Amino acid sequence: MEKVARSVAFSSNKGGVLKTSLAVNVAGALATNGKKTLMIDMDNQGNVATSFGKDPDDIEFTIYDLLTNNPEIKSVQDAVINVSPNLDIIVANDDMAYFEIDVLTDKGNYPNYFNLLKNVIKKFERDYDFIVLDTPPAMGLIAANIFDAVQDVVIPFQPEQYAFRSLVKTVDAITKFRESNSDLKIIDVVPTKVRNTNLHRAFLDAAKNYCKTQQIPFSKLEIRDTVKYGEMTARLSIPITMMDDLSKTLEPYKSVYDDLVHELGYLD
Numbered sequence: 001m002e003k004v005a006r007s008v009a010f011s012s013n014k015g016g017v018l019k020t021s022l023a024v025n026v027a028g029a030l031a032t033n034g035k036k037t038l039m040i041d042m043d044n045q046g047n048v049a050t051s052f053g054k055d056p057d058d059i060e061f062t063i064y065d066l067l068t069n070n071p072e073i074k075s076v077q078d079a080v081i082n083v084s085p086n087l088d089i090i091v092a093n094d095d096m097a098y099f100e101i102d103v104l105t106d107k108g109n110y111p112n113y114f115n116l117l118k119n120v121i122k123k124f125e126r127d128y129d130f131i132v133l134d135t136p137p138a139m140g141l142i143a144a145n146i147f148d149a150v151q152d153v154v155i156p157f158q159p160e161q162y163a164f165r166s167l168v169k170t171v172d173a174i175t176k177f178r179e180s181n182s183d184l185k186i187i188d189v190v191p192t193k194v195r196n197t198n199l200h201r202a203f204l205d206a207a208k209n210y211c212k213t214q215q216i217p218f219s220k221l222e223i224r225d226t227v228k229y230g231e232m233t234a235r236l237s238i239p240i241t242m243m244d245d246l247s248k249t250l251e252p253y254k255s256v257y258d259d260l261v262h263e264l265g266y267l268d
């Protein structure tokens, strides 16, 4: 049988919960371990480009151009940027902020406006082992396109007020999409920015219990809250999972992401 890429989206309707950090580090770890990986940014903030040291506004063609079939694109490869031997990225920029309004005001041109991403992924899925998607913190047309296109969803859970409600809402939304995409499943809920406080423990326990009742895997790992990581990544132009020879103090920030990729079942 011909190989088809496994696709995974990091999704939550909340911002700042480490969607981008998880997505770029998982993509980086997969590529470092020899898996041919395509990373697609669906968020107008363009943080995938910046995570690889690129300015999203300097890039000619983005995911927006592929989704909307920009006639200036001669080949889908025009939007692909190679960043390391096994890793390609398709970036997003501010254009994606207008995607929903542009598509919904021109439905004649986009009769299947839920399937635009699926059609883009089809053009790449035989060339990669994995397609990793970073997503915006919203549940609109972009999320609908993502849930119609991917197999796996990973939900970062930052144990703060309202996070539980957001988790339930995200799970409910994904459950509805299973009617049109039977491959879709939540493969992990990952605690992020965790502090050792009673409040954080209580929020985590509530989320864990809820996931149990829904038969959704809840990660054994947690990404600890640390200013160090934010400061460090701001200076780096590659994800930490692509760096070697890290100091002893930095190594744990990398190994938790490597462990996550194993937990997801993506590496033996």
Ligand SMILES: Nc1ncnc2c1ncn2[C@@H]1O[C@H](COP(=O)(O)OP(=O)(O)O)[C@@H](O)[C@H]1O
Pocket: 014, 015, 016, 017, 018, 019, 020, 021, 022, 047, 193, 223, 224, 225, 226, 227, 229, 230, 231, 233, 234
């Ligand atoms: N372990 C961590 N603890 C605290 N802050 C972190 C950690 N890892 C990353 N950050 C910072 O948190 C911010 C939000 O992360 P990001 O991955 O962009 O979230 P999202 O994509 O969900 O908006 C970024 O500035 C990032 O550098």
Ligand SMILES: [Mg+2]
Pocket: 019, 020, 021, 043, 045, 047, 134, 135
């Ligand atoms: Mg992000």
